[in-house]
Structures are given as C-alpha cells and as structure tokens.
Amino acid sequence: MAITEKISKTTTPTFWEGEIPVNYVYTYGLAGETFFRAIKDKGIFLGTRCDDCDVTFVPPKIYCDRCFEKLDTYIDVGTIGYVETFTVTFKNMDGSDKAKPRILAMIKIEGTDGGIIHYLEGIGIEEVSLGLPVQAIFKPKAQRKGGIEDIIGFGPLKR
C-alpha cells in the first residue's frame, strides 16, 4: 500500500483565496434605540432602574435580569464614570500596527451598576489607573448619527 504523497517543499502547497460577502444592519432594540437616541439628540446617557433589586442598568435593559420585572422608566445617569479596567491596543483589526497605541477601557458610570467600553482620549498610558475618574466626550451634535461612534471617548474629568 502506497503511503500518501507528502509535501516536502514549503513552496509546493497551494491555497484557494476567497471572500464571503456578508454585511448587516443591526438595530439596537427598544432599550438600545432609546439609549442611542438620547446620545444623538441630547448627549446624555440613559439607564433603567429596578427599585426592587436596587440595580441601575447602563446601557438600559427593558427588563431586570434578576427579577424579570419590566423596566420602562429611563433616567439620566450623567456622563461621568471611573475606569473599571483597561487595555492598550497596538494593532488594528486587520493585524497591522497602529500609528499610536490606544487605550480601551470599561468605564463604570457613576452611581450605576453598568458601564460602557470605549477609548480613553487625552490620557497617556502612564496616567491610566483603575478608578481614574473620566468624562464622556461627544462629537458635535451635527455629526452624531445615533451609534457608539457618537462618543469620541472618555477624557479626564473636569469638575
């Protein structure tokens, strides 16, 4: 019985290149729609609160994931938060090097139990620390389209 042919030169293997054309349109859902419309129109963050469980959801949810109660009262939770955790990215999505590293952080919104993952802007890598107070920076209203990119990032807190 013949042994299966083996490839011994690295130049021999061939490959087939292709692309799978897929694109999508994502809708944010009831709570997401309200959340992003508030960012677009007013430049504020909204959350929903379950008084029974003493939990405030940011981004908002339409039901409490602890007691399943329907939540339909939206509250302005402000745009100030704290760095909960962060990472520094040196690569783009396609694996190429970034011209300048960027800091991605989970920002816990003050007085809530939720947070938003976004870039830190105007803060050097040496200056970042857990618990650092930050504030959301929005694009000018005319440029806002109703999406996460309406937020430029979170910058140092100016009280």
Added chain:
Amino acid sequence: MVDLDKCELGGTHLKSSDFEKCKVLTTEWTPNLGYAWDNGVAIGRYLAELKEGKIIARICHKCRRILLPPRMFCELCFRPTDEWTYVEDTGVVNTFSIAYVNWDASRRGPKEPPLIPAVIEIDGATKSMGIMHMLGEVAPADVKIGMKVRAVWKKPEDRTGAITDILYFKPLRAASPKKRAAGKKR
C-alpha cells in the same frame, strides 16, 4: 414601532420603510471574511492539471473506484488511494437545475438567459463520480438527464488553475452519419 404588549409574541415589527425613513437607528458593518483554504495534495494537483486543460482523478486499488474530484484517502476502504489517472473532459448530465436568480438571490435581467448548473458524471471516472458545473450552448428546454456533454475550456493563457478554467459543458453533438460509418469499419 409597535407596542410590545399588544403583540402576541412580542418583538418590534419593522418595515423596510422604517429603515428608509431612518425611523430606527442602525449600525451597518461589513466584516472582512477573506480566507485562504489549503488545497492539500489532491485538490492542489487537480487544480494544477485543470490549468493544463486536463482532468485528473485518483484510483483506489481496493474498491477499484476512480475518484473524482481526486482525494488521497478512500472514504469507503479507509485507506490511502494509490495512483493518479487522467479522465476525459466529456461526461453525462446526472442532474441539473434551471436558475433564474444569481448567487446572491438577485433576479436575472429579462435579457439574461437562465443559468443551468448541473452535476456531470465524467467519462473515465467511476459511475456517479462527477463535478458540479454549468451547462452552456443549450436551451433550458433541451437539457436532458443522461445527455452527453463536453467541457469548453478557457484559452490556455487565460487559465488560472481553477474550476472556472472550464467555462461550461456543452452538448456533445452526435457524430454525423458519415463519421459513424467510418468508425464502424475500423
């Protein structure tokens, strides 16, 4: 937008017009889904031979089948296959379909003829072994299962080592009576 509580199954019912009129916020994205698929030994050689205008298959000595497209392992005998063999570029229509839509489900225009994808059992390979390709130079109404067909190749300089080096399969017209008679004498 529809009130959630009034819907039997809940959910938000959106129409195309809701998107066109920007009644709902959306995020659009096109992920980069480029890939490179390792051809392996069998398909690598198969594609290289297509570039030369030939179709190659693999033989399994145990079950005596001629496998097309070629594979290095016999799925019935559970052992490596044994040798390469060239097969013809003619065959028989095993099954076919008439498609009035393109690959992305868009309708073909009024002047575009329907596509006729078919499975062709290639002559020289074990019966029922074949490849999926397109039929051409034939009206949809004239296609029959069992019809003999022949590959129409791209020009040698245009071939890239792909299954599309064969443009399509066209009906193999019956030889003229004169030729048939000449063949019998031999």
